[in-house]
Amino acid sequence: MAHPHAFLPGASKRLEALSDGVFAIVCTLLVLEIRVPELEKGFSQEELMHAMKEILPSFIAFVFSFLNILIFWVNHDAINKVIVRYDIKTTYLNIIFLLFISLIPFTTEFISTYPESFIAITCYGFVLFSCSLVAVIMYHHLALKANLFLPEVTLHSRKKVMRQVITGPLLFAIAIVGGLISVYIPIVIYIVTPVSFMFLPQLDFDTKQEEKEKEKHHNA
Numbered sequence: 001m002a003h004p005h006a007f008l009p010g011a012s013k014r015l016e017a018l019s020d021g022v023f024a025i026v027c028t029l030l031v032l033e034i035r036v037p038e039l040e041k042g043f044s045q046e047e048l049m050h051a052m053k054e055i056l057p058s059f060i061a062f063v064f065s066f067l068n069i070l071i072f073w074v075n076h077d078a079i080n081k082v083i084v085r086y087d088i089k090t091t092y093l094n095i096i097f098l099l100f101i102s103l104i105p106f107t108t109e110f111i112s113t114y115p116e117s118f119i120a121i122t123c124y125g126f127v128l129f130s131c132s133l134v135a136v137i138m139y140h141h142l143a144l145k146a147n148l149f150l151p152e153v154t155l156h157s158r159k160k161v162m163r164q165v166i167t168g169p170l171l172f173a174i175a176i177v178g179g180l181i182s183v184y185i186p187i188v189i190y191i192v193t194p195v196s197f198m199f200l201p202q203l204d205f206d207t208k209q210e211e212k213e214k215e216k217h218h219n220a
Helices: 013-032 045-054 056-080 088-101 104-113 118-145 155-165 167-178 184-197 207-219
Strands: none
Touching (some): 013 104, 118 155, 118 167, 167 184
Protein backbone atom coordinates (compact mmCIF):
# COMPACT_ATOMS: atom_id res chain seq x y z
CA MET A 1 0.00 0.00 0.00
CA ALA A 2 1.30 3.45 -0.92
CA HIS A 3 2.46 5.59 1.93
CA PRO A 4 0.10 8.48 2.81
CA HIS A 5 2.84 10.99 2.03
CA ALA A 6 3.67 9.49 -1.36
CA PHE A 7 1.42 11.77 -3.40
CA LEU A 8 1.71 15.02 -1.52
CA PRO A 9 2.00 18.12 -3.76
CA GLY A 10 5.63 18.65 -4.66
CA ALA A 11 6.63 14.97 -4.43
CA SER A 12 8.05 15.23 -7.93
CA LYS A 13 8.38 12.11 -10.03
CA ARG A 14 9.87 14.21 -12.83
CA LEU A 15 13.02 14.86 -10.81
CA GLU A 16 13.42 11.14 -10.20
CA ALA A 17 12.87 10.41 -13.89
CA LEU A 18 15.47 13.00 -14.87
CA SER A 19 17.96 11.53 -12.41
CA ASP A 20 17.41 7.96 -13.59
CA GLY A 21 17.77 9.07 -17.20
CA VAL A 22 21.10 10.78 -16.53
CA PHE A 23 22.41 7.74 -14.63
CA ALA A 24 21.38 5.44 -17.50
CA ILE A 25 23.08 7.61 -20.13
CA VAL A 26 26.25 7.92 -18.06
CA CYS A 27 26.51 4.13 -17.63
CA THR A 28 25.97 3.66 -21.38
CA LEU A 29 28.67 6.18 -22.25
CA LEU A 30 31.05 4.43 -19.87
CA VAL A 31 30.93 1.10 -21.67
CA LEU A 32 31.15 2.79 -25.09
CA GLU A 33 34.59 4.08 -24.11
CA ILE A 34 35.90 0.48 -24.21
CA ARG A 35 36.80 -0.10 -27.84
CA VAL A 36 37.52 -3.44 -29.47
CA PRO A 37 41.15 -3.62 -30.70
CA GLU A 38 41.58 -3.19 -34.45
CA LEU A 39 44.01 -5.73 -35.92
CA GLU A 40 45.02 -6.66 -39.44
CA LYS A 41 43.74 -9.90 -40.96
CA GLY A 42 45.76 -12.94 -40.03
CA PHE A 43 46.73 -11.54 -36.63
CA SER A 44 48.36 -13.87 -34.15
CA GLN A 45 47.16 -14.72 -30.65
CA GLU A 46 50.18 -12.85 -29.28
CA GLU A 47 49.15 -9.70 -31.15
CA LEU A 48 45.60 -10.01 -29.82
CA MET A 49 46.82 -10.47 -26.25
CA HIS A 50 49.09 -7.43 -26.63
CA ALA A 51 46.17 -5.37 -27.92
CA MET A 52 44.01 -6.53 -25.02
CA LYS A 53 46.69 -5.47 -22.56
CA GLU A 54 46.63 -2.00 -24.11
CA ILE A 55 42.92 -1.59 -23.40
CA LEU A 56 43.19 -3.09 -19.88
CA PRO A 57 43.30 0.40 -18.26
CA SER A 58 39.95 1.12 -19.92
CA PHE A 59 38.44 -2.00 -18.35
CA ILE A 60 39.80 -1.14 -14.91
CA ALA A 61 38.61 2.47 -15.15
CA PHE A 62 35.19 1.25 -16.34
CA VAL A 63 34.82 -1.13 -13.37
CA PHE A 64 35.55 1.36 -10.60
CA SER A 65 33.62 4.13 -12.36
CA PHE A 66 30.60 1.85 -12.74
CA LEU A 67 30.82 0.81 -9.08
CA ASN A 68 30.97 4.44 -7.93
CA ILE A 69 28.00 5.37 -10.13
CA LEU A 70 26.12 2.32 -8.84
CA ILE A 71 26.62 3.41 -5.23
CA PHE A 72 25.55 6.97 -6.01
CA TRP A 73 22.39 5.66 -7.68
CA VAL A 74 21.53 3.13 -4.93
CA ASN A 75 21.85 5.79 -2.22
CA HIS A 76 20.01 8.35 -4.35
CA ASP A 77 17.18 5.86 -4.83
CA ALA A 78 17.08 4.99 -1.12
CA ILE A 79 16.77 8.67 -0.18
CA ASN A 80 13.99 9.26 -2.72
CA LYS A 81 11.92 6.55 -1.05
CA VAL A 82 11.76 8.45 2.26
CA ILE A 83 11.33 12.02 0.99
CA VAL A 84 7.99 13.66 1.77
CA ARG A 85 8.45 16.35 -0.85
CA TYR A 86 11.11 18.24 -2.80
CA ASP A 87 11.79 21.91 -2.17
CA ILE A 88 13.54 24.26 -4.60
CA LYS A 89 16.92 23.90 -2.89
CA THR A 90 16.76 20.10 -3.22
CA THR A 91 15.93 20.47 -6.91
CA TYR A 92 18.93 22.69 -7.59
CA LEU A 93 21.25 20.51 -5.50
CA ASN A 94 20.05 17.45 -7.41
CA ILE A 95 20.74 19.15 -10.75
CA ILE A 96 24.27 20.13 -9.64
CA PHE A 97 24.79 16.54 -8.46
CA LEU A 98 23.76 15.26 -11.91
CA LEU A 99 26.12 17.77 -13.53
CA PHE A 100 29.10 16.13 -11.85
CA ILE A 101 27.73 12.62 -12.45
CA SER A 102 27.56 13.39 -16.19
CA LEU A 103 31.28 14.27 -16.18
CA ILE A 104 32.34 10.80 -15.00
CA PRO A 105 32.53 9.25 -18.51
CA PHE A 106 34.91 11.99 -19.67
CA THR A 107 37.21 11.68 -16.67
CA THR A 108 37.06 7.88 -16.95
CA GLU A 109 38.35 8.02 -20.52
CA PHE A 110 40.92 10.60 -19.41
CA ILE A 111 42.28 8.35 -16.67
CA SER A 112 42.22 5.23 -18.88
CA THR A 113 44.13 7.03 -21.64
CA TYR A 114 46.71 8.51 -19.24
CA PRO A 115 46.67 6.13 -16.23
CA GLU A 116 49.99 7.41 -14.90
CA SER A 117 49.19 11.10 -15.24
CA PHE A 118 48.69 13.03 -12.00
CA ILE A 119 46.49 15.54 -13.85
CA ALA A 120 44.19 12.79 -15.14
CA ILE A 121 44.04 11.13 -11.71
CA THR A 122 43.29 14.49 -10.06
CA CYS A 123 40.54 15.43 -12.53
CA TYR A 124 38.86 12.09 -11.97
CA GLY A 125 39.15 12.44 -8.19
CA PHE A 126 37.83 16.00 -8.27
CA VAL A 127 34.66 14.91 -10.10
CA LEU A 128 34.00 12.08 -7.62
CA PHE A 129 34.78 14.42 -4.72
CA SER A 130 32.30 16.97 -6.10
CA CYS A 131 29.60 14.31 -6.59
CA SER A 132 29.96 13.04 -3.04
CA LEU A 133 30.19 16.53 -1.52
CA VAL A 134 26.97 17.68 -3.20
CA ALA A 135 25.33 14.40 -2.14
CA VAL A 136 26.34 15.06 1.48
CA ILE A 137 24.99 18.62 1.35
CA MET A 138 21.74 17.39 -0.19
CA TYR A 139 21.36 14.63 2.41
CA HIS A 140 22.03 17.05 5.28
CA HIS A 141 19.43 19.45 3.90
CA LEU A 142 16.79 16.75 3.45
CA ALA A 143 17.37 14.73 6.61
CA LEU A 144 18.39 17.32 9.19
CA LYS A 145 18.01 20.93 8.13
CA ALA A 146 14.72 21.11 6.20
CA ASN A 147 13.43 17.83 7.68
CA LEU A 148 11.86 16.60 4.44
CA PHE A 149 12.07 12.92 5.34
CA LEU A 150 9.09 10.85 6.40
CA PRO A 151 8.46 11.50 10.12
CA GLU A 152 8.85 7.76 10.84
CA VAL A 153 12.57 7.90 9.96
CA THR A 154 14.31 8.21 13.31
CA LEU A 155 16.69 11.07 14.04
CA HIS A 156 19.25 8.59 15.34
CA SER A 157 19.39 6.73 12.02
CA ARG A 158 19.52 10.01 10.05
CA LYS A 159 22.60 11.09 12.01
CA LYS A 160 24.16 7.63 11.78
CA VAL A 161 23.90 7.67 7.98
CA MET A 162 25.19 11.26 7.94
CA ARG A 163 28.37 10.19 9.74
CA GLN A 164 28.92 7.53 7.08
CA VAL A 165 28.18 9.54 3.94
CA ILE A 166 30.50 12.36 5.00
CA THR A 167 33.42 9.94 4.66
CA GLY A 168 32.87 9.91 0.89
CA PRO A 169 34.29 13.35 0.07
CA LEU A 170 36.98 12.83 2.72
CA LEU A 171 38.19 9.63 1.03
CA PHE A 172 38.20 11.25 -2.41
CA ALA A 173 40.12 14.24 -1.03
CA ILE A 174 42.69 11.83 0.42
CA ALA A 175 42.88 10.13 -2.97
CA ILE A 176 43.69 13.41 -4.70
CA VAL A 177 46.43 14.22 -2.18
CA GLY A 178 47.71 10.64 -2.34
CA GLY A 179 48.26 11.08 -6.07
CA LEU A 180 51.19 13.34 -5.21
CA ILE A 181 52.94 10.30 -3.72
CA SER A 182 51.86 7.63 -6.21
CA VAL A 183 49.15 7.40 -8.87
CA TYR A 184 48.27 3.95 -7.55
CA ILE A 185 47.10 5.28 -4.16
CA PRO A 186 44.06 7.13 -5.58
CA ILE A 187 43.22 4.22 -7.90
CA VAL A 188 43.05 1.87 -4.90
CA ILE A 189 40.84 4.37 -3.05
CA TYR A 190 38.56 4.73 -6.08
CA ILE A 191 38.04 0.96 -6.01
CA VAL A 192 37.73 0.54 -2.23
CA THR A 193 35.35 3.47 -1.60
CA PRO A 194 32.28 2.12 -3.46
CA VAL A 195 32.81 -1.32 -1.89
CA SER A 196 32.81 0.24 1.60
CA PHE A 197 29.61 2.16 0.81
CA MET A 198 27.82 -1.09 -0.03
CA PHE A 199 27.64 -1.52 3.76
CA LEU A 200 26.09 1.90 4.40
CA PRO A 201 23.75 1.74 7.44
CA GLN A 202 20.06 1.71 6.61
CA LEU A 203 17.55 4.31 7.73
CA ASP A 204 15.45 2.99 10.62
CA PHE A 205 11.73 3.57 11.01
CA ASP A 206 9.73 4.27 14.14
CA THR A 207 6.90 1.76 13.70
CA LYS A 208 4.69 3.49 16.25
CA GLN A 209 4.98 6.76 14.39
CA GLU A 210 4.25 4.96 11.12
CA GLU A 211 1.06 3.46 12.55
CA LYS A 212 -0.02 6.91 13.77
CA GLU A 213 0.52 8.40 10.31
CA LYS A 214 -1.46 5.57 8.64
CA GLU A 215 -4.30 5.96 11.15
CA LYS A 216 -4.33 9.73 10.66
CA HIS A 217 -4.49 9.28 6.89
CA HIS A 218 -7.23 6.65 7.21
CA ASN A 219 -9.39 8.87 9.46
CA ALA A 220 -8.93 11.81 7.07
